[in-house]
Amino acid sequence: MADALMLRPDRELIREVTQNSGGELKKCFQCATCSSVCSLSTEARPFPRQQVLKAQWGMTDQLIGDPSIWLCHDCGDCTARCPRGARPSAVMDAIRMATIRRLAFPRFMGNMVGRQENGAIMFVLSALILLAIAILPAIRSEVRPLVFAQMFPKDRLEPLFFAVSAYVVLALTIGALRFVKALRASGADGPILPALVPVLIEIIRHRRFASCGAGHVRRWGHLLVLSGFLGLALMGTTVGIGSLLGLMDTPIPTLNPLKIFANLCALLLVIGVSLLFWNRITNPEKRAGSSYCDWYFLALVGSVGLTGFLSEMLRLAQNPDWMFSVYYIHLSLVLTLFLCTPYSKFVHFLYRTLAMAATWRENQSPGQALVGARGSEITSA
């Protein structure tokens, strides 16, 4: 027993989880209904039951590196079935947010972005930066056709975004390294790099969403947002690099295949966000379990898509009154999204992928198959 874990409850974690969506955390009495009804939970990883207990006891160190909190796909089945009203899925959500804060680099950013009262700061910051770019040396001209570069010159905007991207990549890398270290410490020792390929295939197929009981709306919503977003990110980067190198010029003509592809992606994104919004609003369990972080992220992604569309329309309409201001808002939102990436719900793309990779091997052994794991804890608990 000498190597047994010495527990010192982290009151800050308990406070944080209960103040976010995990307000009913203490109601859990470990009946394991949640892990039994969960289609992703396995005998070896009985989530969310075990994670709720760890949160009740303020076991921060044991939660940060626990891959289970990311293996959960937040379908809400457990919350619907919980006999004590402890809302396990909402607790998991709160644990994830608390973990993101603790993995964040630099830490003060994590602490700031995660708080509801700081919700507007990042947007205001982004808007101010962009305003500076736009007004410092005023070079506005009335040359037609109107293009956005008249307000935000490429030679200023592109370096800004590349610099921010570099910062974000750095922050994500450090977060990822911290997370992998914590994963290893918790005993999730599966090889990550070789597992990335099958994990990414699985993510693309959205198989785990399919096995959740949450229905198709969420699966398709998430899939559309993901693919739309990936497409746009790819296009944005391509065009950014292209224009910086002088290989491309913006705006790209509307009928250019690249532009058509980008518009298609934006459409998928907006439809996907709408579906997810719809799902959160119409499903009472989901609605009650949605935290500030959920809404913040969803609203951010959705408004990026919407303002982007709107800007394009206004540009095509050559409307000088609205075109620049909407684009300004769009760019501010994009910059906010960039800056928040490592600290908001957005970062789940990284941690979940890593967690899935680190535990990939577990799912491949016989008897641990993902589908069919339902009810595994009924016999074990």
Place this chain on the structure above:
Amino acid sequence: MDKRLGVYICGGCSIGESLDVDRLAKVAATGHKVPVCRTHACLCGEEGVAQIRGDLTGGAVNAIVIAACSPRAKMECFNFGSTQIVERVNLREHVAWSHPPKDEDSQALAEDYLRMGMAKAEKMEPPEPLSETISRAILVVGGGVTGINAALEGAKAGHDVLLVEKEPQLGGFLGGLKKVFPTHPPYTEAEDNQLAEKISAVSAHPRIKVFCSTQVTRTEGQPGMFDVTLRNGNDAETHRVGAIVMATGWKPYDRARLTLPGCDLPDVVTNVEFERMAAAGSVARPSDGQPVKSALFVQCAGSRDPKHLSYCSSVCCMSTLKEAEWLRAQNPEVEIFIIYRDMVTPGTYESYYQSLQNHALNFLMKGSVTSLERDANGKVVVSVDGSLIGSPIRVAVDMVVLATGMVPNSADNDAIRTLRDARRTVERNESETQRAEAEKIVTLLQDRDGTEILNLSYRQGPDLPVLQNGFPNSHFVCFPYETQRTGIYAAGAVRSPMDSAMAAEDACGAMLKAIQSVQLATNGQAVHPRAGDLSYPNFALQRCTMCKRCTVECPFGALDEDEKGTPKFNPYRCRRCGICMGACPERIISFKNYSVDMIASMVKAIEVPDEFEDKPRILIFACENDAYPALDQAGMMRATYDASVRVIPLRCLGSMNIVWIADALSRGIDGVMLMGCKFGDDYQCHFIRGSELANRRLENVKDTLERLQLESGRIELVQLGIDEGDRVPRIIDDFVARVRELGPNPYKGF
């Protein structure tokens, strides 16, 4: 008594369609020559009952046989007074409903039953009720919450109550507590202890006489006339009471017996020790008096563990929660850890559990504590294994509280008696080996010395026999409060682990049983399960051989002995089961309406055909408490079984005298089945061990059978629950098939 038998045969409830009622009437009228034999299409109707009444009042008959439904049905209709001889023949459930209609074998079965009923009625005599002067006063032993409530309830019901407490003041364990579990909505906070008000009410009540610093040194006599000697210091006085409520409460499980490593550390206390500290004002670390900033509660410390207490004490989870609430009130920042196996908080207590569980600094976890150690900082490090975290954990706390369980304050009657017997053997010093053996027993059991509570003068020992785990309750499923000593009722934590709210209710229940017992004694009636029965056994002592079987086997200690070993019967202690009658080899014990001779006559009344192939004859002795209702139930389900069986109901299978089996086999009956209640640890016998005793006697009979060249397979004992009517056809048909295989009884036709 000159018998004028009236036989009344009912044709209703499909008896008439199934059987030839006229032929049955002929059996009674011509075969048995009874003065009155009537048939009626609906005997339980007004007309049928009026006819019987008319014959009784007109003097045409003085004993009646009603051949209709089961004796368990229509009891009110066919009640002609408690001293009227009535024998019921069960044609409905046992013939018409369970055998094919218009069938020769069914008809033969009905005719046999009628003959058996008439044979018994011929020999029955009306009971002569007991009529001694009964004391209505009730003694309550133990002045804790149970005793106090029992005394108040008894006094409110108009009985004089003697309340005896061995401590100098009333209150018991609860008296030392500040707070009790919540009993009012929203059930989320412990409540103030209100016992003091009850104590004043007891002290002020004119019907209650309180004896503190007093012990019961002797209890003599029987229900309705117990003479109890109460000793206070050197003063002793004797009081007569009618019944006794024993509410001697509990003691905490001895922490010295716990095997948890480190449980003797200075900062480890039991829940009872914690309560005493709390009642004294504040809880601090015992080792250095420092404030408690963190505490860990170990649930089930020695409970639900076959090595210690195998049961759940039902209060420790709640008391832990109450103590947690207390600690939180003392210091809102205290961290409280509770390691449990299961939180047992039934009913509204669940709200209390939930409200405490919801506090951010109350940490609850299922797991088992494996060791306690003191670390360099003076903290107690608790190791927990098997937790739902999935790996062993440790927690360092200022203080550990062991939730130990309740041990009943009962006296182990059997041990005390064995110790006394062994001491006597040592004194007599008759043989060296006996003496050595007895001395060993004395050493082993000497801690039982002085543990007597009631000091009964009974031949079977000075106290209430205890069953599982030291509780004196004798049949908690059917008869709570009941003990193996008639007129003495156990209540509160001595009966079963319970909290104060439940103990107060228990007190009421046990007091009502005590009042009932006094009332029934006044009427000369038995207490349950044969409540109201006026009959009791008579002993033809001139033929007694002093074999002591009856005095030993009576489950209720109804019989004492004189110096020579002659049984001395105390009728008011008797439950009228007839186990003594079954035990007596000389057959000197009989009731006015139930005797060895009566049942033997019923056996003789069975017509045994010489032909075996189609008509073997099987006799079933069925306990009328469970097996007989199960047979009735089979009939109600219209389940058919072999018509070669003849059922005789017995008061208890323990009243079965083996002479009946000998009689049956010598008359050519091919097999005998005994149907009784389940026995063993979870026995269902209404008289504790009747079926078990019958089984033991049966083993002896089987040896005798082998000597007579008779197969022992011809006799079988079956344990049957009251709810197992569906098993009846199978059990009977299988047994008949086995007997058929054995072939006819070789004594048939002799």
